[in-house]
Amino acid sequence: MSLSLPALASQTDEWPTALAAADFEQIVRRYQRKIYRVMLVMLKSPEDADNLTQECFLRAYTSMHRFRGECSVQTWLLRIAVNLARDHVRNRRAGFWKRLLRLEDDGVVKEEREPSSGGASPEHGLLAREQLNAVWRVVDQLSARQKEVFVLRFVEEMELKEIADVLNLRTGTVKAQLFRAVTRVREQVRR
């Protein structure tokens, strides 16, 4: 019996026990934008985000025999992605040469984050671009854990319980981290 992954993933959001490469491709299609978006916000480098998104799916593929279905596919993938991003940031800070590369990456991101000339959404019209950029800068200065919680909550609009599952934390801890992150962002907005 052939597994229909798109249907399976959308209905049950559970990982099938025997997954063919073709089926896995459907999962990639479904989640690659989300994983890339999280990576980009966390790492601020389009190249790194692309590379680690690919790595994330590779790891998921090679370790899917360990997936027992205790959580959703999305949670499983986001857990891998967050761990990869965390390791990457840690390694990037480790060496002198890597720090130099990071400066280059930051330059790319600054260009990326310049206001786009057209296609502004209605929400963008409500907030000045400068203010939005200032908020992102505050988010970048949050601790790694606070940033992860903030991004999953406000960029991916996940529930606290889901975030706790992804980060292997208790819901109370997620709430505390989020509280601190939001407080800092609010302080920035008030200025």
Place this chain on the structure above:
Amino acid sequence: MSVHDFDNMPELPGELAAALRADAVERSERPDEFWSRQRSGIRARMHGQSHRRPHGIRLALAGAALIFLAVLLTAPAGRPPQVVPQAKVDADQQLLLAVEHALAMGTPEALEPLTLLVESGSNPHDSETISNKERRNEN
């Protein structure tokens, strides 16, 4: 900070939260070619992974290479290996063979008296007999 401070869901102003979400989505938007290329990259990595050697074997090979390098680096370089001079061994061997051969041949005639003396020294009874013989010969 008490637990009760977190009783309410910590939230951003709705407008700001929506703007942040929309901004993140907009920044991560890419053309279809990008996503297609990304999927090709994932497929290539999956293919490469399946053709790669097992992790344990790679670790064992790396370990063996490291040990080999360590032995190379720590082995004394200046001292040549000790070689036994073949010519000297041959000469000693020849001398030994010659002595054995000579012993096997028996005592030379010129040394017969000396042999008798040695034998008589080691056996008093025999020496007495020899002395008597000598005396008899003298008589």
